[in-house]
Amino acid sequence: MDKEINLESDLPEEMDSVSEGWWESVMAEDSCYAQASERKKRPPLVLDEKPAETIVMAEETNWGLIEDMYHDEAVVTGTVVDYNKGGLLVCGDEFQGFVPISHLDEVLCLDEEEARLERLEKYLGCRLMLKVIECDESRGRVVLSERAAQSEPGQRQKLLDMLEVGKVVKGRVTNVTDFGVFVDLGGVEGLIHISELSWGRVIHPRDHATINQEIKVLVLQVNREQCRVSLSVKRLEPNPWEEITERYPAGTVLDGVITEVVKFGAFARLEDGLEGLIHVSEMGAVENVSPRDYFNEGQHVNVEVVLVDVERQRMSLRLVK
Numbered sequence: 282m283d284k285e286i287n288l289e290s291d292l293p294e295e296m297d298s299v300s301e302g303w304w305e306s307v308m309a310e311d312s313c314y315a316q317a318s319e320r321k322k323r324p325p326l327v328l329d330e331k332p333a334e335t336i337v338m339a340e341e342t343n344w345g346l347i348e349d350m351y352h353d354e355a356v357v358t359g360t361v362v363d364y365n366k367g368g369l370l371v372c373g374d375e376f377q378g379f380v381p382i383s384h385l386d387e388v389l390c391l392d393e394e395e396a397r398l399e400r401l402e403k404y405l406g407c408r409l410m411l412k413v414i415e416c417d418e419s420r421g422r423v424v425l426s427e428r429a430a431q432s433e434p435g436q437r438q439k440l441l442d443m444l445e446v447g448k449v450v451k452g453r454v455t456n457v458t459d460f461g462v463f464v465d466l467g468g469v470e471g472l473i474h475i476s477e478l479s480w481g482r483v484i485h486p487r488d489h490a491t492i493n494q495e496i497k498v499l500v501l502q503v504n505r506e507q508c509r510v511s512l513s514v515k516r517l518e519p520n521p522w523e524e525i526t527e528r529y530p531a532g533t534v535l536d537g538v539i540t541e542v543v544k545f546g547a548f549a550r551l552e553d554g555l556e557g558l559i560h561v562s563e564m565g566a567v568e569n570v571s572p573r574d575y576f577n578e579g580q581h582v583n584v585e586v587v588l589v590d591v592e593r594q595r596m597s598l599r600l601v602k
Contacts, residue, residue: 343375378423383456471510480554557596
């Protein structure tokens with residue numbers, strides 16, 4: 282554990298709680314879980330001399346038993362009966378659950394979906410040692426982790442008790458998705474939402490983190506009941522948008538670097554975490570000429586500050602020739 286940071290003044294209103302709606306996207310969550318739960322087209326597997334179709338499915342889950350296993354951090358055994366790009370569908374004697382790919386003991390550093398699916402297919406019929414990391418009877422969902430099964434009983438709760446809002450901790454990246462980065466904090470996994478990766482625009486989280494990378498993060502939220510931790514990287518650095526109107530008033534001419542070219546203009550980085558848009562109307566371009574005819578990513582350009590919207594963290598720039 283490291284220093285404490287006071288978040289009271291700058292924690293955004295939407296982060297006042299780890300909302301269920303926000304977490305529905307976690308681990309490609311509901312879509313992957315639902316797809317795996319509904320797919321029954323594969324031929325039956327012989328698993329320990331028991332056909333797959335005889336294994337109790339989710340609607341017959343013993344929720345009392347599952348909740349006990351969750352609270353006790355008990356290790357359970359499940360057999361892989363299906364998979365999709367998000368992970369594995371596993372069945373046990375009295376439950377069916379989903380193991381997200383980031384919670385497999387073997388970290389799959391596979392960017393291409395086809396290669397990932399081929400690797401996941403090899404798990405079919407395998408028996409895994411798992412721990413329940415989430416159980417929600419109202420949604421018929423059980424989420425399990427192979428990695429969590431490696432930790433001692435009580436480790437998860439001990440870590441959750443130690444985690445506090447405003448603490449800086451270290452972890453290891455376990456998965457990078459379209460909506461954020463998952464970090465293992467030593468038995469509990471947290472999420473750096475895409476909006477918390479940088480003060481600047483984030484085109485994709487993979488540009489900011491890689492699997493197995495050690496990373497320092499700030500704890501934003503801890504939901505001990507649901508074992509969910511919200512993290513931030515950008516809040517470890519000063520917000521470049523503070524006092525920006527004083528530093529870059531309208532009319533200021535600066536050197537910028539083109540970071541992305543789009544059909545309506547180009548984005549230019551003025552400093553770390555601070556980008557502005559050169560709209561096509563501010564390029565002085567000939568009509569019907571594409572921005573790509575003017576700009577290339579990495580190109581240095583002179584720009585003039587036209588307008589700064591601090592609240593929305595947006596800046597309008599004009600190309601200076």
